[in-house]
Amino acid sequence: MAARINQENFEAEVLKAELPVLADFYSDSCVPCKRLSPLLAEVEEENAESLKVVKINVNFDTELAEKYEVQAAPTLILFKNGEEIDRLIGSVKKTEIIELINK
Amino acid sequence: MYDIIIIGSGPAGLSAAVYASRAELNTLVIEKEYQGTGQIAESERVENYLGLYGESGFDLGEKFREHALSLGARFTDGEVTSISKEEAFYKVSLSDSTDIETKAIIYAAGAKPKRLNIEGENKYSGCGVSYCAICDGAFYKDKIVAVVGGGDTALSDALLLSKTSKLVYVIHRRNELRANKALQTAANQKENIRFILNAVPVEITGDKKVQSVKLLRNNVLEELDVNGVFVAVGTAPESGLLKGIAELDGNGYIVAGEDCVTSAEGIFAAGDVRTKQLRQVITAAADGAVAVHSAENYLLELSR
Numbered sequence: 092m093a094a095r096i097n098q099e100n101f102e103a104e105v106l107k108a109e110l111p112v113l114a115d116f117y118s119d120s121c122v123p124c125k126r127l128s129p130l131l132a133e134v135e136e137e138n139a140e141s142l143k144v145v146k147i148n149v150n151f152d153t154e155l156a157e158k159y160e161v162q163a164a165p166t167l168i169l170f171k172n173g174e175e176i177d178r179l180i181g182s183v184k185k186t187e188i189i190e191l192i193n194k
Numbered sequence: 195m196y197d198i199i200i201i202g203s204g205p206a207g208l209s210a211a212v213y214a215s216r217a218e219l220n221t222l223v224i225e226k227e228y229q230g231t232g233q234i235a236e237s238e239r240v241e242n243y244l245g246l247y248g249e250s251g252f253d254l255g256e257k258f259r260e261h262a263l264s265l266g267a268r269f270t271d272g273e274v275t276s277i278s279k280e281e282a283f284y285k286v287s288l289s290d291s292t293d294i295e296t297k298a299i300i301y302a303a304g305a306k307p308k309r310l311n312i313e314g315e316n317k318y319s320g321c322g323v324s325y326c327a328i329c330d331g332a333f334y335k336d337k338i339v340a341v342v343g344g345g346d347t348a349l350s351d352a353l354l355l356s357k358t359s360k361l362v363y364v365i366h367r368r369n370e371l372r373a374n375k376a377l378q379t380a381a382n383q384k385e386n387i388r389f390i391l392n393a394v395p396v397e398i399t400g401d402k403k404v405q406s407v408k409l410l411r412n413n414v415l416e417e418l419d420v421n422g423v424f425v426a427v428g429t430a431p432e433s434g435l436l437k438g439i440a441e442l443d444g445n446g447y448i449v450a451g452e453d454c455v456t457s458a459e460g461i462f463a464a465g466d467v468r469t470k471q472l473r474q475v476i477t478a479a480a481d482g483a484v485a486v487h488s489a490e491n492y493l494l495e496l497s498r
Contacts, residue, residue, distance in 0.1 A: 121329040163320040180320040
């Protein structure tokens, strides 16, 4: 299961992580976010060696959402070595997530 | 070759899947959204579905889906790009370029939120323009937002946003709201909800983020400073695929009576996408059952 990350441990868990990190910015009661969860779990399991998946609840960690200019839930951002590589906004298919993590 | 392809997995499509599975027809449900249940999932509470009252729309949709799955219904996620009539069957093409052949189609693709079709809407979609207040409200904590629309959805959205945003404008093109009285009373009691009536948005402007919405209020151009715009101006039928194949009415709904029979032989319309008086979960579910019955009659004729 992807760990929930917050403002305090974002730097250590995401920016300074050794593996590429796929960060899921989600909100409470958001149906597209709920639908995305099982797909993310599959991607996480299939790429356990090469990818770390984390979740950020924007209802709580508003500052992180603001910092990364996230304005829609769900938004997936791929980080490598502390840098944003690319992002996906809204409902997406598994193939699109795989395309993102291969960037 | 399938007997029936069901396009859409909302209440109409899932109900059709239940009836088709029980009739032992070779059936496949094609759904655009992975493990979807249609618009019902977005509904906070469903109070009027017989026997299952007070559930969230999400949970009710999951039950519908489980029911269909328990009877062996098969699903595939894919976006239909075209439907074409071959001799005695239809070819359904998906975006991953697979083609599926079927004798009959139950078209239950539902409806999607209408867009404003104004300057700036596409540019800021997903970064300042939203069609889901529940999803994106959190991004506008202590900010100023506008909700466009005057119906139940618009006022529910405004009430939800008023809990976290500093100020919520409700922009509506008429001088009266369409939403039910209970919602209107609740919204009127909120100090941070302001109504802007007789006003039509014409442009959403900003730089990287949304900064304002321009509108014509009583035909005078005004500009409101806002950080986000929530669009709640109703829904439009997802009927584009049947253009030129089956008859549509002026608003894009597929013309079909209670028997769900369309002008295209072998295509049956069920749920919100069909011309009908009342679009509710219960009428969509009823359509699913009737559409399978009509399709069975059609398949019987075909085999003679």
